[in-house]
Amino acid sequence: MNWPKSDADHLIASTAQMRSFENNLINRGMPVEALMEKVGQKLKDWFLERPELLLNGVLILVGPGHNGGDGLVLARELFLENIDVSIWCPLPITQSLTRRHQAYSHWLGIKELHEEPNVYCKTLWIDALFGLGQTRPLPEKIANLLKGREEKQPRRLISIDVPSGICSDTGKTFSNVAATASYTLTIGLNKQGLIQDIAIPYVGELIRLDIGIPQKVLKKDKQINFFKLAGDDLFSIPWPEPSSISSKYQRGRLLVVAGSDKYKGAALLALQGALASGVGSIKALLPQKMADNIWQVSPEIVVSGILGNSIDGESEIGEAILKHKLDRLDSLLIGPGLALANEKWSDIACQLEKFPGLLVLDADALNRLAFSTESWEWINKREGPTWLTPHLQEFYRLFPNLKDLSPLDAAPKAAKMTGANVLLKGAHSLIASPSGVRWQLVSTSSCAARAGLGDVLAGFVAGVGAIGFSIGGAMNDELLALAALLHAEAAKSCKKGSKASSIALALEKLVRHIQCPECVQRNI
Numbered sequence: 216m217n218w219p220k221s222d223a224d225h226l227i228a229s230t231a232q233m234r235s236f237e238n239n240l241i242n243r244g245m246p247v248e249a250l251m252e253k254v255g256q257k258l259k260d261w262f263l264e265r266p267e268l269l270l271n272g273v274l275i276l277v278g279p280g281h282n283g284g285d286g287l288v289l290a291r292e293l294f295l296e297n298i299d300v301s302i303w304c305p306l307p308i309t310q311s312l313t314r315r316h317q318a319y320s321h322w323l324g325i326k327e328l329h330e331e332p333n334v335y336c337k338t339l340w341i342d343a344l345f346g347l348g349q350t351r352p353l354p355e356k357i358a359n360l361l362k363g364r365e366e367k368q369p370r371r372l373i374s375i376d377v378p379s380g381i382c383s384d385t386g387k388t389f390s391n392v393a394a395t396a397s398y399t400l401t402i403g404l405n406k407q408g409l410i411q412d413i414a415i416p417y418v419g420e421l422i423r424l425d426i427g428i429p430q431k432v433l434k435k436d437k438q439i440n441f442f443k444l445a446g447d448d449l450f451s452i453p454w455p456e457p458s459s460i461s462s463k464y465q466r467g468r469l470l471v472v473a474g475s476d477k478y479k480g481a482a483l484l485a486l487q488g489a490l491a492s493g494v495g496s497i498k499a500l501l502p503q504k505m506a507d508n509i510w511q512v513s514p515e516i517v518v519s520g521i522l523g524n525s526i527d528g529e530s531e532i533g534e535a536i537l538k539h540k541l542d543r544l545d546s547l548l549i550g551p552g553l554a555l556a557n558e559k560w561s562d563i564a565c566q567l568e569k570f571p572g573l574l575v576l577d578a579d580a581l582n583r584l585a586f587s588t589e590s591w592e593w594i595n596k597r598e599g600p601t602w603l604t605p606h607l608q609e610f611y612r613l614f615p616n617l618k619d620l621s622p623l624d625a626a627p628k629a630a631k632m633t634g635a636n637v638l639l640k641g642a643h644s645l646i647a648s649p650s651g652v653r654w655q656l657v658s659t660s661s662c663a664a665r666a667g668l669g670d671v672l673a674g675f676v677a678g679v680g681a682i683g684f685s686i687g688g689a690m691n692d693e694l695l696a697l698a699a700l701l702h703a704e705a706a707k708s709c710k711k712g713s714k715a716s717s718i719a720l721a722l723e724k725l726v727r728h729i730q731c732p733e734c735v736q737r738n739i
């Protein structure tokens with residue numbers, strides 16, 4: 216698979232990578248002046264298409280470097296369009312190109328403030344203070360000003376390239392203060408820091424302004440193996456398609472081990488997720504109470520064993536797994552709603568090591584592994600592929616040695632250490648493969664962060680994984696990213712609300728749409 220495309224829309228760059236592209240263009244003859252002019256024109260077009268933002272005039276905060284230069288080109292262009300523009304340059308300008316733009320703006324007659332701007336004013340502020348060149352905390356007077364602005368006129372600010380005060384690599388603030396933007400208009404490629412969960416409150420809506428980096432420059436840089444996934448990518452999704460004559464057992468065979476007396480609903484939600492994937496056959500090991508009733512809600516599920524029950528209502532999975540014939544499965548999901556029983560991982564370890572199909576570990580399976588003697592190192596013993604689907608706390612519990620790393624660095628490291636594919640769930644979930652490729656979902660809906668969605672996701676990815684495994688045996692790294700994207704898009708677009716069971720139904724519909732768009736159009 217080669218999904219999504221390695222183009223400017225999808226590549227996510229570090230600061231060094233962005234600088235290297237920029238230098239590549241400049242070394243080939245592209246004048247820096249021309250590049251800045253392109254940026255300025257793109258910025259101007261974006262603003263002129265949104266006249267409502269400009270109604271109260273514009274104040275551009277100009278920094279010492281080329282970010283400030285971008286701001287000054289924009290100031291000039293808006294001024295020439297008769298927009299009420301002023302500039303404020305709080306620091307000595309260090310880049311000569313930026314100084315030249317400043318001189319020209321003076322000559323043109325653009326107003327320049329010599330005092331700190333009033334944080335109460337309704338004018339739109341454009342933050343062109345600092346961009347990619349940030350490595351340290353904001354000067355105190357700027358930090359206080361940006362803080363005051365957000366308090367008095369929340370979000371009446373738009374950042375160019377990177378919100379000032381945010382590290383474009385990690386997404387962290389340098390000192391807990393940064394520009395709080397309603398939009399960040401990022402230039403050329405999306406910068407990795409800007410899509411991290413931690414940066415979302417400052418970045419606002421992230422818009423990428425294309426400056427025409429030629430595809431041959433992008434292709435040359437083998438360093439980038441980090442891709443952005445959003446709703447548009449659904450149209451190019453490489454869905455694993457079993458042959459049209461394959462039977463249910465050739466369309467993926469999944470076993471779900473989930474649920475406990477403590478968390479009764481989780482198993483049902485995981486099973487709904489699995490059903491939504493369109494996997495050929497689903498079996499389940501469930502607690503007795505669930506096993507007795509599941510036929511009434513999901514008659515498609517075959518209960519093939521009963522989980523033990525501890526005094527505290529946690530599920531004991533060992534005996535049921537040991538009794539089960541795993542060699543007839545393509546995928547095995549363990550985890551949703553099991554609760555944390557006092558059961559030894561080593562009881563089932565040997566059986567799971569030898570299982571050649573896909574093993575998906577979620578929720579309390581991850582916790583149980585984390586508390587076992589071997590912990591994550593056990594995963595290396597697996598013969599078949601393994602997918603891990605933790606949220607952040609589960610992740611750091613399993614990989615305590617990575618707790619000083621950000622999710623962005625920790626997830627690929629965990630994938631490399633274990634040979635497993637990792638789906639690290641968050642507002643912008645991150646998927647990392649052992650080969651070093653990463654994907655990040657960027658257009659998720661915060662209202663879909665509700666109980667039970669993780670269970671639906673676990674069942675769904677295990678179902679998609681079973682289909683993928685049944686086709687070729689070799690798992691494509693993209694498959695986990697693809698399943699996560701579908702789940703996120705279903706959560707975002709579900710018309711019936713944001714509860715997990717509604718989203719499972721929306722997911723089923725979305726998969727159907729991808730498999731057979733004509734059927735959906737004809738309302739079949």
Ligand SMILES: NC(=O)C1=CN([C@@H]2O[C@H](COP(=O)(O)OP(=O)(O)OC[C@H]3O[C@@H](n4cnc5c(N)ncnc54)[C@H](OP(=O)(O)O)[C@@H]3O)[C@@H](O)[C@H]2O)[C@H](O)CC1
Nearest residue numbers: 237251254280281282345346347348349351352353354376
């Ligand atoms: N990506 C592209 O293709 C293009 C990007 N452009 C824009 O250029 C900036 C990057 O410009 P650069 O000059 O390298 O960096 P900055 O504008 O961010 O500013 C660097 C200067 O600011 C000083 N600085 C940084 N942080 C602070 C701070 N906290 N306090 C005070 N001063 C600070 C820094 O000083 P140093 O001492 O740290 O060196 C620099 O003087 C990019 O983001 C785009 O907006 C171009 O338009 C071309 C195309």
Ligand SMILES: [K+]
Nearest residue numbers: 342345375377
């Ligand atoms: K900025």
